[in-house]
Amino acid sequence: MLAKLFRRTTRLLTISSTKGVRVQCIRVTNIKCSRRFSATTKDTGNSDASTTNESSEHSVPARTFLAKENATIVERENWVESMTPKKIVEKLDRYIIGQNKAKRAVAVSLRNRWRRQQLNDDMKKEVMPMNILMMGPTGTGKTEIARRLAQMVDAPFIKCEATKYTEVGIVGQSAEESVKDLVDKAIKMERERKIDALKQEIDEKVEHHILSRIPGSTADLDGFRKRLREGEFDNTKIEVASFRVEQSSSPFFGMGGRGGKGAQILNLSSFMHAPKAPLSDYDKKRDRVPVSEAKEIIRNYELQKSLDQEEIRRNGLRRAEESGIIFLDELDKLCSDHSVARGSYGGVKGEGVQKELLGLIEGTAVSTDYGIVHTDHMLFIAAGAFHQSNPSDLLPELQGRLPIRVELEALSEHDFVRILTETEANLVQQQQALFGAEDVDLEFTQDAIEEIAKMSKTLNESVDNIGARRLRAVISKLVEQVSYDAPDMKGQKIIVDKEFVDKELADIVKSEDLSKYIL
Numbered sequence: 001m002l003a004k005l006f007r008r009t010t011r012l013l014t015i016s017s018t019k020g021v022r023v024q025c026i027r028v029t030n031i032k033c034s035r036r037f038s039a040t041t042k043d044t045g046n047s048d049a050s051t052t053n054e055s056s057e058h059s060v061p062a063r064t065f066l067a068k069e070n071a072t073i074v075e076r077e078n079w080v081e082s083m084t085p086k087k088i089v090e091k092l093d094r095y096i097i098g099q100n101k102a103k104r105a106v107a108v109s110l111r112n113r114w115r116r117q118q119l120n121d122d123m124k125k126e127v128m129p130m131n132i133l134m135m136g137p138t139g140t141g142k143t144e145i146a147r148r149l150a151q152m153v154d155a156p157f158i159k160c161e162a163t164k165y166t167e168v169g170i171v172g173q174s175a176e177e178s179v180k181d182l183v184d185k186a187i188k189m190e191r192e193r194k195i196d197a198l199k200q201e202i203d204e205k206v207e208h209h210i211l212s213r214i215p216g217s218t219a220d221l222d223g224f225r226k227r228l229r230e231g232e233f234d235n236t237k238i239e240v241a242s243f244r245v246e247q248s249s250s251p252f253f254g255m256g257g258r259g260g261k262g263a264q265i266l267n268l269s270s271f272m273h274a275p276k277a278p279l280s281d282y283d284k285k286r287d288r289v290p291v292s293e294a295k296e297i298i299r300n301y302e303l304q305k306s307l308d309q310e311e312i313r314r315n316g317l318r319r320a321e322e323s324g325i326i327f328l329d330e331l332d333k334l335c336s337d338h339s340v341a342r343g344s345y346g347g348v349k350g351e352g353v354q355k356e357l358l359g360l361i362e363g364t365a366v367s368t369d370y371g372i373v374h375t376d377h378m379l380f381i382a383a384g385a386f387h388q389s390n391p392s393d394l395l396p397e398l399q400g401r402l403p404i405r406v407e408l409e410a411l412s413e414h415d416f417v418r419i420l421t422e423t424e425a426n427l428v429q430q431q432q433a434l435f436g437a438e439d440v441d442l443e444f445t446q447d448a449i450e451e452i453a454k455m456s457k458t459l460n461e462s463v464d465n466i467g468a469r470r471l472r473a474v475i476s477k478l479v480e481q482v483s484y485d486a487p488d489m490k491g492q493k494i495i496v497d498k499e500f501v502d503k504e505l506a507d508i509v510k511s512e513d514l515s516k517y518i519l
Contacts, residue, residue, distance in 0.1 A: 085111050095148050096141045097418045102406045134383040136408025139467015142383040146327040155323040156186040163333045167352025175356035179366045182324045187316035206298045213238040234292040241287035243301040313370050324378040332384030335393035354395045361401040416453035438486040441493040451501045478504050
């Protein structure tokens with residue numbers, strides 16, 4: 001009788017750092033023979049043959065072969081790696097009309113950040129980001145370009161007003177708060193990414209814990225799981241005392257973050273309050289909540305066990321340093337205005353904030369709640385209308401740290417028409433979706449859109465030029481009465497044409513002074 005052979009094979013995969021992916025297979029074979037052997041010569045020969053095969057199998061060297069590079073799946077932080085500047089501009093064209101110079105500038109700056117990651121460590125330290133200064137009237141798309149760009153690359157992005165900061169020594173927020181807000185955003189994004197990766201595993205654990213506390217679930221586990229997912233047990237109360245997550249508080253907090261620059265604040269309350277005694281069995285039995293609430297409690301408990309907070313902190317800081325984008329709006333308000341008094345915001349206070357921003361843009365170390373973060377390779381995009389001042393009024397050092405200057409053009413009537421028709425999720429589509437929730441069909445004709453664009457352009461010239469934001473004000477006034485009556489018009493179709501626009505906006509056309517208060 002032949003011996004029974006049990007073989008176990010282990011494969012060791014090694015990935016080389018070359019362009020391809022090398023896979024090395026090492027086969028380890030263990031042969032276990034039965035102690036019962038037959039006396040026949042044939043069986044003995046087979047046994048000897050198996051032994052010979054075993055020795056020859058161990059003598060075969062490890063084989064190495066080159067796998068296809070496209071067969072591997074590489075997780076990328078953002079998909080801009082596969083996008084050229086032309087593709088980035090094409091993506092921005094779906095949401096922003098015109099302003100091709102600004103789009104090209106931000107696309108090249110973003111691509112240069114990816115190019116820097118491909119360099120060796122010595123050269124990587126020397127390459128500085130291409131910071132941008134965008135100039136143009138309000139409502140021309142400065143903020144929208146930066147916002148869409150951040151969504152495109154899934155990068156930490158913070159928009160802040162430069163006028164809300166004060167220099168060190170004056171009551172108010174320091175310019176370093178923008179970096180701390182960026183780090184908070186990066187940590188949050190990293191934590192959400194980890195939670196998404198663990199979602200399926202956590203949901204299975206939550207279902208297991210809940211089913212183990214529902215009587216009778218062990219008899220028909222699949223049936224009870226289906227009923228749980230359908231919400232049949234949402235009102236059933238279960239014990240959750242063992243899943244309560246207590247917030248661990250340290251007697252020291254601040255670490256140079258929100259507590260101030262390098263400040264260490266002693267939390268006396270953590271010393272004065274005695275630690276809580278463990279819950280008794282009686283208290284645990286009383287801590288019962290419905291399943292609908294228990295799901296979130298158990299989920300938080302499992303997340304606390306599964307998430308590596310140190311890894312999230314480390315990856316978040318690196319993500320903020322390498323991919324962070326800070327958009328500084330209203331930079332022109334920091335310029336000194338010689339026609340006003342010395343104590344105005346644009347005077348002493350503005351110059352002080354410019355000096356604070358200068359240190360951040362040229363590169364410094366900022367102490368945050370999560371550790372030290374360096375701003376050397378963060379991308380800064382500054383913007384301002386510069387109606388009453390010029391970029392040359394900024395500090396010369398600050399001008400040098402914003403090497404790329406882009407001037408955005410004022411929007412024309414034709415641009416307004418394109419904004420209402422060509423961009424994704426435009427204002428017309430938004431209004432149609434809102435009325436669709438009331439089961440009302442709202443339709444805009446082409447002549448109505450052209451009339452809205454014409455009226456918006458006229459109001460910008462006669463009242464205040466607020467750019468594309470005027471379209472939102474005009475459309476809101478246009479559908480105000482219809483929106484009020486929409487709940488009583490279910491199933492009806494409303495056509496907005498040129499006559500409808502002239503009728504609803506007649507008051508604005510007659511009195512430009514009144515439009516200052518309406519729009």
